[in-house]
Amino acid sequence: MFAWLCENPTGVDALTWQELPTPEPAAGQVRVAIRAASLNFPDLLIVQNKYQLKPPLPFVPGAEYAGVVEALGAGVTRLKVGQNVACLAGTGGFGTHVIAEAAMCLPLPDGFPHVDAAAFIMIYATSHHALVDRARLRAGETVLILGAAGGVGSSAIQIAKAVGARVIAAASTAEKCAFCKGLGADETIDYGSQDLREAIKGLTGGKGPDVIYDPVGGALAEPAFRAIAWRGRYLVVGFAAGQIPALPFNLALLKGASIVGVSWGGFARQEPEASAEALAELVRWYGEGRIKPVIDRTLPMAELKAAYARMGSREVKGKLVLVNP
Structure with a gap:
């Protein structure tokens, strides 16, 4: 097998494409x-040693992948050789083969x-957990989505519309807004x-959005929160801007608003049955045509560094996907 190996997490340039022994699955794998x-923002952080998950070195980055089951470890009965699967495992995806826990x-x-x-x-489970579970978004409510042209943002638009909400999408350029x-x-x-704050007021008649979905953080957080509706729910999804904002707590008091943390990984670990039900609903919605990932472009797996560069340029609309022949 071949894979992109991170032996020193100092950034993308340190990754090397190497031939490795093809592994055999252990029990349950x-x-x-x-x-x-696919390339996700955490995949950039993890090779810079800036992500909360710090795998032992060396490791193969790539949190999310899909492929064909090629071999079964002892005790695996729910999967079979030749079956198509998807997996969100945190690492291992940027290569030709990977060992995965069958349960994942x-x-x-x-x-x-x-x-x-x-x-x-990653994107749909995060947005479903955020909007449907944590925010309890209802038909007819208004949701503001920051960074709406990115991977999680585009999924949030689709899920909010599937629920029946009114969507205000906020993005950094006119082109992204048209997207x-x-x-x-x-x-x-x-x-x-x-x-941002004045535009929100204008589009909501001064009421503000019932839910704010924020994967960006940084300087956008406070003006957005100042415009939130009474009893609004502010979803803390991530910090793509790089800066973790510090919101004055008096704003939550004055608006009767909630600041709601969104951690799908924690949700999946703590509430596996509920997480599985959410994934099943999302797969059903995909089959019904209600949601579909927006693919910015596909690139050969060997061009991973070019994909990272495109992500860093903030030109991506939807998701970048690396493919093997």
């Missing part, structure tokens, strides 16, 4: 021939392509050229 793997593999129904499957679990409109957003805000 499977070997997956990787067909596609999502069996794919017929008609679910590997490229879509590799770009599915969000194409995904079903009802209104958009270009916070690269508009005052």
Whole structure:
């Protein structure tokens, strides 16, 4: 097998494409021939030693992938050789083969392509957990999505519309706002050229959004929170801007608002049955055509560094996916 190996987590440039022994699965594990793997923001942080997950060195990055089960370890009965699966394992995806825990593999129904499957679990599970579970978003409510043109943002637009909410998509350029409109957003805000707080007020008649979905953080957080509706729910999804904001607690008091943490990984570990039910609903929604990953582009697995560079340029709309021949 071949894989991108991180022997020293000092950044993308330190990754090397190496030939490694093809591993055999232990009990409860499977070997997956990787067909596609998506690039997510944590995949950048982990090779910079900035992510909360710090795997022992050396490791193969790539949190999310899809492929074909190639070999079974002892005791594995829920999967079979030749079965298509997707997995969100944290590491291992940027290569040709990987060993995965069988319990973490999502069996794919017929008609679910590997490229879509590799770009599915992280963004849709996060957005479903955020909007449906944590925020209890209801039909007719208004949700503001920051960073709406990115992977999680685009999934949040689709899930919010599936629930029946009104969506205001906020992004950094007019081009990205047009992209969000194409995904079903009802209104958009270009916070690269508009005052975010004033634009929110204008689009909500001064009431503010019932739910704010924030995977960006940084300087956008406080003006967005100041515009939130009474009893609003502010979803802390991530910090793509790099800066973790510090919100004045008096704002939550004055608005009767909630600051709600969103950690799908923690949810999946602490409440595995509820997480499995959410994933099953998402797979069903995919089959019904209600949600579908937006693929910015696919690149050969050997061009991982070019994919990282594109992600760093903030030009990505949707998801970047690496593919093996």
